[in-house]
Amino acid sequence: QVQLVESGGGLVQTGGSLRLSCSASGRSFSNYRMGWFRQAPGKEREFVAAISWSGGITYYVDSVKGRFTISRDNAKNTVYLQMNSLKPEDTAVYYCAGFARARWSYSTPNEYDYWGQGTQVTVSS
Numbered sequence: 734q735v736q737l738v739e740s741g742g743g744l745v746q747t748g749g750s751l752r753l754s755c756s757a758s759g760r761s762f763s764n765y766r767m768g769w770f771r772q773a774p775g776k777e778r779e780f781v782a783a784i785s786w787s788g789g790i791t792y793y794v795d796s797v798k799g800r801f802t803i804s805r806d807n808a809k810n811t812v813y814l815q816m817n818s819l820k821p822e823d824t825a826v827y828y829c830a831g832f833a834r835a836r837w838s839y840s841t842p843n844e845y846d847y848w849g850q851g852t853q854v855t856v857s858s
Contacts, residue, residue: 737830739754740753740754743853750817766831766839771825771854772825772826781801782802796822800819803815826853827852832844
């Protein structure tokens with residue numbers, strides 16, 4: 734069992750930056766591939782970024798490529814999402830998630846095993 738807690742959300746102006754953190758407790762964090770998802774009001778949960786066990790492989794949704802960076806520190810049991818050049822359309826609740834299965838479906842929310850409670854990101858225009 735893994736418990737995930739996100740932090741770092743807030744209100745920022747267009748063009749600003751935020752860094753989200755997701756701290757994990759429980760079983761060995763390095764055994765889990767990790768992902769960030771977001772959900773805006775009235776919309777489905779959307780894949781944002783994902784990272785492999787060691788951090789050597791990353792994936793991003795096209796809309797955030799070049800602006801967001803996912804990283805992890807296994808010694809600190811933490812995964813990060815650095816968000817730069819934020820846009821109003823980035824406004825959403827952001828969730829981190831842990832993937833424990835052998836075959837990694839990195840962009841499919843239902844395939845992830847553990848979820849945090851979410852942190853709100855609001856980008857004002």
